[in-house]
Amino acid sequence: GDSVTQMEGPVTLSEEAFLTINCTYTATGYPSLFWYVQYPGEGLQLLLKATKADDKGSNKGFEATYRKETTSFHLEKGSVQVSDSAVYFCALTDSGAGSYQLTFGKGTKLSVIP
Amino acid sequence: DVKVTQSSRYLVKRTGEKVFLECVQDMDHENMFWYRQDPGLGLRLIYFSYDVKMKEKGDIPEGYSVSREKKERFSLILESASTNQTSMYLCASKSETGFLNTEAFFGQGTRLTVV
Numbered sequence: 003g004d005s006v007t008q009m010e011g012p013v014t015l016s017e018e019a020f021l022t023i024n025c026t027y028t029a030t031g032y033p034s035l036f037w038y039v040q041y042p043g044e045g046l047q048l049l050l051k052a053t054k055a056d057d058k059g060s061n062k063g064f065e066a067t068y069r070k071e072t073t074s075f076h077l078e079k080g081s082v083q084v085s086d087s088a089v090y091f092c093a094l095t096d097s098g099a100g101s102y103q104l105t106f107g108k109g110t111k112l113s114v115i116p
Numbered sequence: 117d118v119k120v121t122q123s124s125r126y127l128v129k130r131t132g133e134k135v136f137l138e139c140v141q142d143m144d145h146e147n148m149f150w151y152r153q154d155p156g157l158g159l160r161l162i163y164f165s166y167d168v169k170m171k172e173k174g175d176i177p178e179g180y181s182v183s184r185e186k187k188e189r190f191s192l193i194l195e196s197a198s199t200n201q202t203s204m205y206l207c208a209s210k211s212e213t214g215f216l217n218t219e220a221f222f223g224q225g226t227r228l229t230v231v
Contacts, residue, residue, distance in 0.1 A: 034216045034217050036219065043224075044224055044225070045206055045222035045224045045225050046159075046208075046220075053217045091158070091159065093220075095215060095216045095217075097216060104161075104220060106159040107158060108158030108159075109158045
């Protein structure tokens, strides 16, 4: 079946530091890839997405590029802020197994300190 | 503003009680999901539904059942609550149209404590 593997956290960074959260996937079909963010006390919300190879998703200064050759979708931000403290989930949707699948990684908790 | 609404933010129930968690979406989505979220384990799919009265087991259905009598409402039922079902429960919905490329919308979660 499909799976998503994220780097384990928690990750603690100082404000204005560079952020990378690694994400790799396995899929039977040709998936679309997503990053969701969960702020404290809230549900998940979409941060960005990419639907085909070499697409770059971007939002709020975050970026991720769909790399089919390395089956990866790493999340990056050049300068993090305290308000970016949250849990980040990499996810995919796929139809390769004959039915639609929605699969999440385990999440990476980011804490940004002033 | 699109919405997925879960009926309770916090619940405390006793062991053995029958517990109902309700989720309502206003986007006319065909697909609805129930996940539980636990530290170190991420989101695990309990059940999903792709149409009214249709349901499919997810990865951890044991001890749970679901009901979808109307398109907008998806209920999760704990038949006899146990302490190992203490968790955060998240409901989500997703359109069937463009399923692969469109986002899932989540409720704010219900933090259930079973004592």
